[in-house]
Amino acid sequence: MLKQLSIRTVWFYYLTVVLTSGVVITPKIVIGQSSSDLKQLLRSVYCYCGCSRETIEVCVCGVAHDIKSEFKQLLSQGQTVEEIKAGYLAKYGTQFDAIMKAEGFNLVAYIAPFFFLLIFGSVAVLVIQRQKSEITAPPESGEKILDDNQLKKMEEQVEEYRQKR
Structure with a gap:
């Protein structure tokens, strides 16, 4: 039976499979993008419930569940992650931003660890060099x-x- 199939028929089946698989895969990519946007959004803001300072992704309270549903709805309406996050922070306050921006006083929190590492590293090197010089040959x-x-x-x-x- 395979010998009886013409080259046109084989190409027809091949193209049919390729084109239909593209139709099936395309919605999954869109859904996957929406899912990754939702995860990014849920990781970037804290829940305002008061239970503990956790991101919405981690918090298990009912408030976090409602916020998650609201974010899904807003994403399906076509809003971007940045727009939704900006609206959330405008409504509840910037203290619920889980990602600290490198501006103002927050800049100190980014620079201080490197500064202290440099200072204490230099002190350690000086102490070690001094101890080495004191050791008699x-x-x-x-x-x-x-x-x-x-x-x-x-x-x-x-x-x-x-x-x-």
């Missing part, structure tokens, strides 16, 4: 660490210790 091969009397005394102590065992 080992004696040269010609110098004796112990004189003969000290060496004899130490050998006697070792012998006494061995005899006691």
Whole structure:
């Protein structure tokens, strides 16, 4: 039966499969984009419920569920993530913004860790260098660490210790 199929028929089936799979895949891409926009939105703002300071994605209260439904509806109406977030923050306040903007006093929170790391790292390097310079060099091969009397005394102590065992 395969030998009886013409090249035109094979191409027809091939194109049909390719075109219909494109029709099936396209809505999933749009739904996937909407889903990723929703996730981005839910991660970027805190819930105003008062339970604890959690993003809407993590919060399990009823308020968070209602906000999530509202965000889904607004996204389906064609609003962008930025528009929805701006409206939410305008309504409830900027204290519910989970992503801190690098402006004003918030800039200190971004710069301070690097500043302290630089300062404490420099102090650590200086302390280590100072300690290294204080360590005396080992004696040269010609110098004796112990004189003969000290060496004899130490050998006697070792012998006494061995005899006691």
